[in-house]
Amino acid sequence: MPDDLLMADTDETGGRHLDRGRPLELYTDPMYVVCPKCESRAVSVPRPGLPELRYYSESRFRPRRLTCGACGATRDWTAAREGNALVGVRLGGPDDPFFGLPLWLQTPCRGEVLWAYNERHLDALEAHVAATLREHVRPMGMLGRLPAWIKAAGNREDVLKAIGRLRAQHADPGERPAAAYGHETPRRTADLYFREPY
Template identity: 50%
Template sequence: MTDRHTDHGAPLARFAGAILVVCPRCGGRATVAQRPGLPELRYAMELLFRPRRLVCAGCGATDDWEAERRGSALIGVTLGGTEDPYFGRPLWLQVRCAGHVLWAYDADHVDALAAYVGARLRERGPASPTTAMVPRLPRWMTAADRRTEVLAALAALRAQAARTSPEDRSDVAHERADRPRPRRSSYHRGGPY
């Protein structure tokens, strides 16, 4: 736990580079990442539109995703929730906490959440709260009286990130028809809409 945390406005997309998910074939840990060989990112938000590949090191399962095209527009994904936005797979990193489900995309995401939740003094930087992850965290997660409980759950997620077998899967990381996310991000080649 630290005394101070300054939010520099990192968007949730910053943690969507490699998302740990439940494998559709074996139920172990798989990873959803950018396809290899793509040019360097200029902005984290580009991850919403980039081609992805799901790969399971345990059973060898693979799958590919590409953004939908409508005319000259690319229709990307909307981040957030207990399923990965590309393939709809349950996130590997989920745990029950304070009557809710606490989730993260990967170990870096867990560490960023723990740094904020564990800080006694939380400062916001100049970034816009509409794109920054920290200002959008739910109140139950950031409340001082829940700090110990949330930090314990984040420690459990950190340990979960290192596990890979189907038997290690969290009891909340299961198949469920989570509500569809009707809104998608879009990018028009001539510029944003």
């Protein structure tokens, strides 16, 4: 993993943010989802005991495990095969791409749905949205592919408030977020955050 992807992105004043082009794959461990059994917060993680990732894209194929601390539910996911090839998931959108469950961290914002996989994902979104000067080292990373409504300066206050709501949702693992009701299956490709090519 290149060292520059792990460096800090925001200056001390919070006014400047440097997007190092981190891919969305870096934010997939863990993913907080709505438990399919009790509707509490469950977690989707790479299956324990796997070797280290060599490439970011491997996370789209790695076996996953879903566990719920509230009811004890568990599920495993493995990539489908087509001939000798593994079929990986497509990241993005308000549903876990592995199990097809609604993400725990999602909320309405500006007529859209703002979502995140985990706290690190929220931190990255918040740092980028809050900055008054945004610079890109690699513009094709996760932040460079955010939709315009999230990046618009006129929406900054609303998006930051929505991120605050998501932080509050994360703090309460027992109550299903309202935005997660009403869709039990993954949304259409057009609803995803990130535009092609991915």
